[in-house]
Amino acid sequence: METKAAPKSSPHELESVTIRFAGDSGDGVQLVGTQFMKSSAMGGNVLSTLPDFPAEIRAPAGTPAGVSGFQIQLGSKDVYTPGDQPDVLVAFNPAALKANLADLRKGGTVICNRDAFTEKNLQLAGYPANPLLDGTLNGYQVFDIEIGKHTAAALADLGMSSKDVARCKNYFALGLMFWVYGRDPEPETKSIRTKFAKKEPVVAESNIRALQAGYTYGENAEMMVRYHVPSATIAPGRYRHITGNQATALGLAAAAKLAGRRLFLGSYPITPASEILHELSALKNHQVTTFQAEDEIAGVTSSIGAAFGGAIAATNTSGPGLALKSEGISLALMLELPLVIIDVQRGGPSTGLPTKTEQSDLLFAMYGRHGEAPLPILCAWTPADCFDTAIEAVRLATKYMTPVLMLTDGYLSLGAEPWRIPETDKLPKIEVKFRTEKEGFQPYQRDPKTLARPWAIPGTPGLEHRIGGLEKDALTGNISYDALNHEKMIKVRAEKVANIANDIPDLKVEGDQSGDLLVVGWGSTYGFIASAVKQARAKGKKVSHAHFRHLNPFPKNTEKVLKSFKKVLIPEMNSGQLHALLRQEFFLQATGMNKVQGKPFKVGELLAKIQEMC
Amino acid sequence: METKAAPKSSPHELESVTIRFAGDSGDGVQLVGTQFMKSSAMGGNVLSTLPDFPAEIRAPAGTPAGVSGFQIQLGSKDVYTPGDQPDVLVAFNPAALKANLADLRKGGTVICNRDAFTEKNLQLAGYPANPLLDGTLNGYQVFDIEIGKHTAAALADLGMSSKDVARCKNYFALGLMFWVYGRDPEPETKSIRTKFAKKEPVVAESNIRALQAGYTYGENAEMMVRYHVPSATIAPGRYRHITGNQATALGLAAAAKLAGRRLFLGSYPITPASEILHELSALKNHQVTTFQAEDEIAGVTSSIGAAFGGAIAATNTSGPGLALKSEGISLALMLELPLVIIDVQRGGPSTGLPTKTEQSDLLFAMYGRHGEAPLPILCAWTPADCFDTAIEAVRLATKYMTPVLMLTDGYLSLGAEPWRIPETDKLPKIEVKFRTEKEGFQPYQRDPKTLARPWAIPGTPGLEHRIGGLEKDALTGNISYDALNHEKMIKVRAEKVANIANDIPDLKVEGDQSGDLLVVGWGSTYGFIASAVKQARAKGKKVSHAHFRHLNPFPKNTEKVLKSFKKVLIPEMNSGQLHALLRQEFFLQATGMNKVQGKPFKVGELLAKIQEMC
Amino acid sequence: MTAPSSLQSPKPTALTKKDFESDQTVRWCPGCGDFAILAAVQKTLPTLGIPRENFAFISGIGCSSRFPYYVDTYGMHTIHGRAPAIASGLKISRPDLEVWVATGDGDGLSIGGNHLIHAIRRNVGLKIVLFNNRIYGLTKGQFSPTSVLGQKTKSTPYGNIDSPFNPLSVALGAEGTFVARAIDTDAKQLSEVLTRAATHKGTAFIEVLQNCVVFNDGAFDALKDKDTKADAQLPLEHGKPMLFGKEKNKGIRWNVKTFQPEVVQLGVDGVKIEDILVHDEHAESPALAFMLSRMGAPNFPTPIGVFRAVQTRPAYEESVVDMEKRTTEKLGEGSFDKLFSAGAETWQVR
Amino acid sequence: MTAPSSLQSPKPTALTKKDFESDQTVRWCPGCGDFAILAAVQKTLPTLGIPRENFAFISGIGCSSRFPYYVDTYGMHTIHGRAPAIASGLKISRPDLEVWVATGDGDGLSIGGNHLIHAIRRNVGLKIVLFNNRIYGLTKGQFSPTSVLGQKTKSTPYGNIDSPFNPLSVALGAEGTFVARAIDTDAKQLSEVLTRAATHKGTAFIEVLQNCVVFNDGAFDALKDKDTKADAQLPLEHGKPMLFGKEKNKGIRWNVKTFQPEVVQLGVDGVKIEDILVHDEHAESPALAFMLSRMGAPNFPTPIGVFRAVQTRPAYEESVVDMEKRTTEKLGEGSFDKLFSAGAETWQVR
Ligand SMILES: Cc1ncc(C[n+]2csc(CCOP(=O)(O)OP(=O)(O)O)c2C)c(N)n1
Ligand SMILES: Cc1ncc(C[n+]2csc(CCOP(=O)(O)OP(=O)(O)O)c2C)c(N)n1
Ligand code: SF4
Numbered sequence A, B: 001m002e003t004k005a006a007p008k009s010s011p012h013e014l015e016s017v018t019i020r021f022a023g024d025s026g027d028g029v030q031l032v033g034t035q036f037m038k039s040s041a042m043g044g045n046v047l048s049t050l051p052d053f054p055a056e057i058r059a060p061a062g063t064p065a066g067v068s069g070f071q072i073q074l075g076s077k078d079v080y081t082p083g084d085q086p087d088v089l090v091a092f093n094p095a096a097l098k099a100n101l102a103d104l105r106k107g108g109t110v111i112c113n114r115d116a117f118t119e120k121n122l123q124l125a126g127y128p129a130n131p132l133l134d135g136t137l138n139g140y141q142v143f144d145i146e147i148g149k150h151t152a153a154a155l156a157d158l159g160m161s162s163k164d165v166a167r168c169k170n171y172f173a174l175g176l177m178f179w180v181y182g183r184d185p186e187p188e189t190k191s192i193r194t195k196f197a198k199k200e201p202v203v204a205e206s207n208i209r210a211l212q213a214g215y216t217y218g219e220n221a222e223m224m225v226r227y228h229v230p231s232a233t234i235a236p237g238r239y240r241h242i243t244g245n246q247a248t249a250l251g252l253a254a255a256a257k258l259a260g261r262r263l264f265l266g267s268y269p270i271t272p273a274s275e276i277l278h279e280l281s282a283l284k285n286h287q288v289t290t291f292q293a294e295d296e297i298a299g300v301t302s303s304i305g306a307a308f309g310g311a312i313a314a315t316n317t318s319g320p321g322l323a324l325k326s327e328g329i330s331l332a333l334m335l336e337l338p339l340v341i342i343d344v345q346r347g348g349p350s351t352g353l354p355t356k357t358e359q360s361d362l363l364f365a366m367y368g369r370h371g372e373a374p375l376p377i378l379c380a381w382t383p384a385d386c387f388d389t390a391i392e393a394v395r396l397a398t399k400y401m402t403p404v405l406m407l408t409d410g411y412l413s414l415g416a417e418p419w420r421i422p423e424t425d426k427l428p429k430i431e432v433k434f435r436t437e438k439e440g441f442q443p444y445q446r447d448p449k450t451l452a453r454p455w456a457i458p459g460t461p462g463l464e465h466r467i468g469g470l471e472k473d474a475l476t477g478n479i480s481y482d483a484l485n486h487e488k489m490i491k492v493r494a495e496k497v498a499n500i501a502n503d504i505p506d507l508k509v510e511g512d513q514s515g516d517l518l519v520v521g522w523g524s525t526y527g528f529i530a531s532a533v534k535q536a537r538a539k540g541k542k543v544s545h546a547h548f549r550h551l552n553p554f555p556k557n558t559e560k561v562l563k564s565f566k567k568v569l570i571p572e573m574n575s576g577q578l579h580a581l582l583r584q585e586f587f588l589q590a591t592g593m594n595k596v597q598g599k600p601f602k603v604g605e606l607l608a609k610i611q612e613m614c
Numbered sequence C, D: 001m002t003a004p005s006s007l008q009s010p011k012p013t014a015l016t017k018k019d020f021e022s023d024q025t026v027r028w029c030p031g032c033g034d035f036a037i038l039a040a041v042q043k044t045l046p047t048l049g050i051p052r053e054n055f056a057f058i059s060g061i062g063c064s065s066r067f068p069y070y071v072d073t074y075g076m077h078t079i080h081g082r083a084p085a086i087a088s089g090l091k092i093s094r095p096d097l098e099v100w101v102a103t104g105d106g107d108g109l110s111i112g113g114n115h116l117i118h119a120i121r122r123n124v125g126l127k128i129v130l131f132n133n134r135i136y137g138l139t140k141g142q143f144s145p146t147s148v149l150g151q152k153t154k155s156t157p158y159g160n161i162d163s164p165f166n167p168l169s170v171a172l173g174a175e176g177t178f179v180a181r182a183i184d185t186d187a188k189q190l191s192e193v194l195t196r197a198a199t200h201k202g203t204a205f206i207e208v209l210q211n212c213v214v215f216n217d218g219a220f221d222a223l224k225d226k227d228t229k230a231d232a233q234l235p236l237e238h239g240k241p242m243l244f245g246k247e248k249n250k251g252i253r254w255n256v257k258t259f260q261p262e263v264v265q266l267g268v269d270g271v272k273i274e275d276i277l278v279h280d281e282h283a284e285s286p287a288l289a290f291m292l293s294r295m296g297a298p299n300f301p302t303p304i305g306v307f308r309a310v311q312t313r314p315a316y317e318e319s320v321v322d323m324e325k326r327t328t329e330k331l332g333e334g335s336f337d338k339l340f341s342a343g344a345e346t347w348q349v350r
């Protein structure tokens, strides 16, 4: 396929645009979305994406319950979220239109496959009449294109079955979108060839032709308008698209490589955390062991066994699984073995809303163990940031010989963004030293600086020792029922965690260091708050943003930061859990903004609140 | 046995005295203690007792590790604790002396069995020389009596084996103590006859003779001094001795009887909560089902099943078990079924100090579930108070259709006091109504006042319905993934619990309603704080005491009470958990006093702190 | 405790399948084997002569565990793996109810394995239907403890190395008194087994081989395929010789020497009908049933039907009731008075 | 991952029992059966030719679970019921270690039942020693899942109504490849079984009948008593006919009709030695071992020894290593570069 000359009319320039692709599970929506994302990224845009899967495995075809979606925001700068509202909706069938129209910006663009608006499909979608004709779409810019027909025409001479032809529709749509947004279809053509290299040649050929047909259609159709989203300044390097769960998995594997140890993941599948297990289970040539245990308890306890043996041990789960792991985590804490626990938060309580996002496990992470049982807690901000967070979690766990809780959430798990593949030598160092020296070995003798006990693994001659969950003598680790020893141990365990404050970066303020309003967040709200604060500042508001990565201990400058602003706003996807912690620790008077709807804030909502407050 | 005439010299009067009986597991120490307690109670004293068992099941006989103890404080008023320090130590062997001497008040009294101070026993106890002779006991008042010899003499003509004779030593000691404290031995004589009615007559006879011999010994031994602890004003009625775990069990059983329903306890043994299961398992003629499940998870979930079926359902455990129950409790909360969870707190984290007391599960109780999952929390103050607390827990659970967490602890579990058996008609009402009306039935339609949903149990025609752990439609209870419905449900579940504040008594202040210092506590510290505050007030300090029974929600007047004092002191057997909650909820500036040594505060420690603060 | 309401319930009028269909849209994937099981249950229940309100369906989490929502009785969709424990609590405190458990190979054998074997050991009167699709359906396709070696799944991209449980061997090793196997699509045989389970006193455990069209399609095709079925299945019938094959001329003989069963053909090498093992559901020892549970492809046909059905021990809830009765006879009906002085000495203060 | 240190370790010098005695005072009740088991283990370990530092003992909670403290190797006293899972994690990530599990009937079969059967199913190379005293010792005497019917305990004051597990049936139902039974006080036989277990590849499961002097004294007296022992025990020997009794003239015969074993006497009613079942530890099918696991008082002697010992499937950790090797051969040694582009398209921004 040849790339065409300059378009007839010069494209409209946009700072950013949000597009949602939607269709039946079989429509290839995720593929179109990802490929569009990739070409946008290669085209120099910054972007953020979020897929949307039906709650049921395979809800009946053609019904709104079976619609799958993929949303992307791309722009020339400051794109931190997949966008509040699509500007463009690409709907492959009536159900997709039905399920998504309400989200579309008023006046936005609908591109749809007119061929799919048959009697039967309209009925399955629950449309009494054809929305393309009955005024439902008044006020929108509608392009109803016979995608099926055009695709079929383009592939007419390939001798394919009509079912196979229909499968290529998504590439037609992709080609069209390439034309609209001025993307070069060439790399995609290559990519199609590589992807289908092992299949019959006709497969690649047909998809390339469909792509081309879509592109050509845009060019020829008088009515279509082109848009141009100018390039952003992007750091040069090799990139890939990465979801939060992928990034978490790679972060763990990378950390283990950095430490020169095996990674052991003890896991039990649970939405939305399972992909971490899936990703790692494919890394069998990377000194990675994945153990799908019989339950979450075995997930965490097998990891404890592996940690005892010297592995970089981790376990991943979501709320109900974290509940089951509580006793095991408490054991790891008592044994003072390194362990990373990843909680991909979802809607609770109980089974709750498994496929929806929420930030409601913070207090559970903080206090979710019997007895006095503090441990470090950190959280990731964006999908790609899960990578760095996982490495930081491993660093703390091994340096301080402690279980570390890392919080991500349903939004991060599936949300994605381009990720610049790091240079190996720029990655943090993770130094793991096993004790081998017999002389003076005491299982609970602490490093005076970190308060960490030695890691002496089985197989080391002369260091044979026993550890356990009963309270231990502060030096020997033998069982001790002594009253003052217990108090001492309670204190030293707390101190060890509190000390980590000396080893983590200060809380950073984005914007001015003091002012009228500080918006404080943690975790996956980062992008939403950052966008809103930027927009408010652009409007002249004296608002800044501080976002916690470390939730226990808090960074040392936390109080200073919090008290440098007249007001503090704490948006959370829960009923106010960080708020509670900050009140408790710093007597902070703040305003909570709480959304517990299983979905992220909208930038617009946050902006409105900021404007209301300053 | 005849009761003797007035003693030679009139007895010294004491307001209160603390006595500790100590001996080998086989010495019958618990029996002597309990019988002494009973006679003291019948004699009109107020009192509090605490046994002390070795950490090992049956540590080697004759060693300090194998020593068992029983401490009692009796007095003519204001006895709320088993006493800080024994004034009198009754030691049956050298190991008992060794293990307990350090606790004895300087200048206190040691009564011991001289016959037991043999070479071998001294060695087992770890005494290089005989402490009765080498000055170890300088500064104490020592009565080393050949208890063995005297007992043998008294039973000489009964033809018993020397082993059987030795078994009666404890009654000799009891008789002696009866004489010292002016107790009437007659009821005890009767009690012995009843107790051994089914055994050979010689058994009762020998024990009675030993009792008598001890009493006579006291009378004849020139050196012994008599004490008199005047009677207290005690409400008339029928009394029994009751431990916290017994009281909890009876409270649950009584609550079920009051509700006219079966009690179902799903349980798994764990120290120090097991006795609740033991007690209830003996009540098979009381419509009580005890189910010893395979683990704590099955303990709580079987109870949920029973609650669904209409039983008054409860589950009891300690820290590690509570951790395992977290997911199940979250389900009960989502199902909105009544359930009482009893956590007998012990030293944590992990296995920790299983036989020691602690108050370190408060924040875990509060936040120990994933998602937004609030539930009512209450705690018991004294052993007998566990009875009322359990009834209150059942009342709230059934009235509000919610799981309720009740906290007791290791100290309460074994600690005991006389309990006035309540008149049935004075017990609280517990009204349980099952929905039977078909018309308009909706599983999640709420009572407008309590916000409770209806309890519609299987077997009711026409009310067939399904409930589950996924988020539910606010009315029908069907699965709902709707965003706003979820938020609504999160709010209503929280509101239901918060509303309970309208249904519980105000926080009561003991002492003046305002002043220099308020000492705030919760749970088993009650007696210790009450004693200390009384003593400080007696010294003219402007100090008062407020003690929480309801920890979530807090009573409505809490803030007002807290802010009526210049300073607030919060003593807790943890690192400051109630403190954290009060800071968080009321921005309270207070002083924490934290003891995490696996044992209760001493009244003296508290008093010193109060005096330091005001 | 008897539900006050169930006492009032009138004689069950003739119920139909429709009475057991709830108003909730069934949300399994089109073609899922769960539909057939649902239909079989809905067809069987009205034949049992039990009022609808006396049924309770308890499930854990999984595609299969959505079951209770679709049956118009009492029901609880609980948490992952705990259904047998929840159901035990219900049945023990309410022996008047018919308590069914719907569970999956993940729910029942992975996370819930312990509750399952303990319920079976105690012989709690539950009807446990385990939907075995050898995969985790709801979480989109990880291997389960019944997945076969080498199976490629989301979490075993290079093939499964966990050797599987045999659910029936597990149930028999856990002292099962009623143990059976059925196939989702064989409605008649499935209904028969369900009916038998319904009347069993104690735990009835039924493994239903169930097709997951999305993540493990065709797992049981050899057993279902018209052409291979007769050779692949060994239908168990109490008191009947174990014959199979299109002509019913193949059979199972016991080889005492190897202590193993072997497949023989009637008439070949002098094999007579008397040489063929006779099925005995009621054998006191579970050894026969256990041996049968070990049979399957490639060397043996897979037995289908009731492996074991004995009433050698009381149902747990019967023992509970009995113990209460005996204790009450001995100690008298409980009263507040008895309660408060339970196991303690009392005294009077005036 | 091989411990760097274990590579450096010199040839094991001749170890003795003393080398395996830790400095901690043993804190069981005087007379407890655990002492004998400890002694047997401490005596067996030095005979295995394995460096001391390569042993790890993992336990849960219970009297029996205090075991690791007393053995001077690496050890972990973990939480209740989880030892098999913790030990699995250790063994899988460190196949070079010898990982032993000490557990009780409560720890291993009640709360820990699921981890136990899953470890056995996977055939993880653990040596699991289950101290069966039919009681919860540490928590002072509640019944356990192996307590007998009617047993009076702290939580069953009127007698136990929970019918017990047979630990060996459970292990066999869970696909056990090595299943054995021993008695605490029979040091010789116990040591033999321990030695056999030590060399088994895969999970070795050993039930040790253990006396709790305090809460369930004498539970196994009939098996131990000099006078009754010979009739009460059936010592299993591979390849040998199953004979027992003081004169070794009683034996076990298989009754094909009833599909049950029966006790016969040599010479009586024409019973010959050839009629007696011959023990086969290595039988591919677990049916024989299962049948043996069902035998016991009052109608049968209790078999003691190795019921089953097969190497029909690889140990789990071997499969893990093998899978890694094969994958690495196919995909090449992992590097950061490969890691970061795993399963994804990449592109260059300049
Ligand atoms: C505590 C907990 N862990 C994990 C999950 C996630 N989860 C839900 S269903 C399921 C497995 C379902 O498999 P199976 O029981 O075989 O049911 P199927 O979907 O195949 O019918 C898992 C792992 C959960 N809901 N809760
Ligand atoms: C989670 C948890 N639940 C309960 C307990 C209490 N507990 C400790 S040991 C034990 C039972 C021990 O029985 P068994 O395993 O047979 O060991 P034994 O003491 O008889 O050797 C129980 C219930 C605990 N420590 N942790
Ligand atoms: S995923 Fe499989 S088991 Fe689940 S509904 Fe779909 S076909 Fe059925």
Ligand code: SF4
Pocket (backbone or CB within 6 Å): B057, B058, D027, D028, D029, D031, D032, D033, D034, D063, D064, D133, D137, D138, D211, D212, D213, D214, D215
């Ligand atoms: S209680 Fe029983 S098992 Fe525990 S140490 Fe004592 S005798 Fe042994």
Ligand SMILES: [Mg+2]
Pocket (backbone or CB within 6 Å): C062, C104, C105, C106, C131, C132, C133, C134, C135, C136, C137, C144
């Ligand atoms: Mg399944």
Ligand SMILES: [Mg+2]
Pocket (backbone or CB within 6 Å): D062, D104, D105, D106, D131, D132, D133, D134, D135, D136, D137, D144
């Ligand atoms: Mg035991």
